[in-house]
Amino acid sequence: MAVTGAVLVLFLVGHMLGNLKIFLGADSFNHYADWLRTVGSPALPDRTLLTITEIALVLAVALHMWAAVSLARRAAKARPVKYAAKRKSQASGYATHTMRWGGVIIVLFVIWHLLDMTFGTVNPGGGDATPYDRMIAGFQPGRWWVGLFYLVAMVMVGLHLRHGLWSAFQSLGLTRRPRVRNALRVGAAVVSAVLVIGFVAAPVCIMIGVVK
Amino acid sequence: MNLTLKIWRQSGSSDKGRMVTYRVEDVSPDMSFLEMLDVLNERLILEGDDPVAFDHDCREGICGMCGMVINGVAHGEQRATTTCQLHMRHFEDGAVITIEPWRAAPFPVIKDLVVDRSSFDRIIQAGGFVSVPAGSAPDAHAMPVPKEDADAAFDAATCIGCGACVAACPNGSASLFTAAKITHLGLLPQGQPERDSRARAMVEQMDAEGFGGCTNTGECTAVCPKGIPFDTIAQMNADYLRSASS
Ligand code: HEM
Ligand code: SF4
Numbered sequence A: 001m002a003v004t005g006a007v008l009v010l011f012l013v014g015h016m017l018g019n020l021k022i023f024l025g026a027d028s029f030n031h032y033a034d035w036l037r038t039v040g041s042p043a044l045p046d047r048t049l050l051t052i053t054e055i056a057l058v059l060a061v062a063l064h065m066w067a068a069v070s071l072a073r074r075a076a077k078a079r080p081v082k083y084a085a086k087r088k089s090q091a092s093g094y095a096t097h098t099m100r101w102g103g104v105i106i107v108l109f110v111i112w113h114l115l116d117m118t119f120g121t122v123n124p125g126g127g128d129a130t131p132y133d134r135m136i137a138g139f140q141p142g143r144w145w146v147g148l149f150y151l152v153a154m155v156m157v158g159l160h161l162r163h164g165l166w167s168a169f170q171s172l173g174l175t176r177r178p179r180v181r182n183a184l185r186v187g188a189a190v191v192s193a194v195l196v197i198g199f200v201a202a203p204v205c206i207m208i209g210v211v212k
Numbered sequence B: 001m002n003l004t005l006k007i008w009r010q011s012g013s014s015d016k017g018r019m020v021t022y023r024v025e026d027v028s029p030d031m032s033f034l035e036m037l038d039v040l041n042e043r044l045i046l047e048g049d050d051p052v053a054f055d056h057d058c059r060e061g062i063c064g065m066c067g068m069v070i071n072g073v074a075h076g077e078q079r080a081t082t083t084c085q086l087h088m089r090h091f092e093d094g095a096v097i098t099i100e101p102w103r104a105a106p107f108p109v110i111k112d113l114v115v116d117r118s119s120f121d122r123i124i125q126a127g128g129f130v131s132v133p134a135g136s137a138p139d140a141h142a143m144p145v146p147k148e149d150a151d152a153a154f155d156a157a158t159c160i161g162c163g164a165c166v167a168a169c170p171n172g173s174a175s176l177f178t179a180a181k182i183t184h185l186g187l188l189p190q191g192q193p194e195r196d197s198r199a200r201a202m203v204e205q206m207d208a209e210g211f212g213g214c215t216n217t218g219e220c221t222a223v224c225p226k227g228i229p230f231d232t233i234a235q236m237n238a239d240y241l242r243s244a245s246s
C-alpha cells in the first residue's frame, strides 16, 4: 500500500507541476506535452518515458487496489458478527473514513479524465486538438459540471493523500516520537493541500476566463 | 435513575444469540456500570432467570478483565476509563443503553458478554517475554535508561490486555495491544536480545490468529482505557521491518 501509494504520489507531483505550465501559454504547454513524447530522442524511441510511466502507473494502481481489497476482506473476516449499535467513531479524522469510497471515486475520475485529456473522446476539442486546446475546451464555463467534477475529485485526492501519506509514514515506522510524528502529520497535510491547489488552479482559471 | 438496557444474550458458543431488553429501576448515579448490572442480575436471579454473564475481577481499572461495547463504544464514551470505572452519572435518567460483547473472530463469545481472549495470550507466548533473569527490582542507577525511552516504555507497559482496541477497530486489528507489548519490552535494555525475533514472532502470531490488518484509523488509541499511544504501532512496524531486513 505504502510503496504503490508513493509511486502514485510522485506521479501526482510531476503531473501537477506539468499542468502549471498552462499559465506560461499555449506554446510552452504544447512544447512540454511534445517533450514528454520525445524525451531522450533520438537515442530512445518516441514515448519511452510515457510508456514507462504508464506501465508503472497501471501496475501501481492495480496493486494499490489489490492491497485495499485484501485489507477490506481481512477486516470482514475478523468481524463476522456486526455490532447492533452503530459503532461510534471516537477518533477524529474525516479523511480516514473516506479512504475506500474516496478511492473508488478517484478511479472513476481517472477513467473520465483519460477519456477527456488523453484520448479526447469526451473532450469538445476531440483527440486531434493540441493538448492546450483540449484543456481550454474541456473547462469552458458552459461545461461547468466537468470543472465541478474535477474540483470534487481533487478534494477527494487531497483527503486520500492526507490520510494516505500519514498512514504510509506510520506503516514504515517513522512516527515513533511525538515531535517527528507531529512534523510528518503536518507535512502530509501540507503536501496534500499544495497538490490540490496546484491541480485545481488550471481548471478554475480557465473557467473564470483568466487563461484562454 | 431508571434505565432500559438492550443486552446481548447468548447461552453458549453454539447459540446464535440475540438482543434482549431489560428495565432497571432505582439505579444510583454513584454506581459503577458493573454495579448497575449487578442490580439487574440480582433481580434476574430472584425471578429465577439466568443472570447476564460478564467478565470482571479487580473493578478498579487495572486487571483488564472487564469490557463491553456500550452504545457502540468499547468501554463506553467516557475516555480513558474501563467499564468497571465508568459511573452511571455519565448517563441520563431514562436512557436506553445497548450492551454488546467485543466482536472479533479471534475473540469468540463464551457466554453473553464474556469473550475468550486466549488469542492475546498466544501473542504474548510468541514473544512477549525477556530471557535474561530479571530478578527483583534493580537499584535505580544500576542500569541507566534514557529518560525518553523509559517514559515511552512505561506508557506502553500500562496496557492491561483488555481488548478494547480490537473491539473498536473497524478492521478488527490487534495492532495496538501487540505494539504496546513490543514497545514496552523493546525499548528497555533487558528486552534487547530478543528485540527483532520478538517483533517478528508476535506480529506473525497476531496475523495467524485472524485479526484484521491495521489501516491507521486511530480508533484503538481513542478507546484504550490506558491511552496507549498510537506511536507504539510505528515502533512495532519499525522493529518488524528491521527484523525482516536482517
Ligand atoms: C484538475 C486536475 C488535473 C488536470 C487539469 C489534469 C490534466 C491532464 C492533462 C492535460 C493530461 C494529458 C497530458 C498530455 O496529453 O500530454 C493528463 C493526463 C493524465 N492524468 Fe491528469 N490532470 C489532473 C489531475 C489528475 C489526477 C488527480 C490524476 C490521478 C489520480 C491524473 C491522472 C492522469 C493520467 C493517468 C494521465 C495520462 C498519462 C498518460 O497518458 O501517460 N490527473 N492530465
Ligand atoms: S492497548 Fe489499550 S485497549 Fe488494547 S488491550 Fe491494551 S489497554 Fe486494552
Ligand code: FES
Pocket (backbone or CB within 6 Å): B055, B056, B057, B058, B059, B060, B061, B062, B063, B064, B065, B066, B067, B082, B083, B084, B085
Ligand atoms: S474489572 Fe479489572 S479492569 Fe475492570
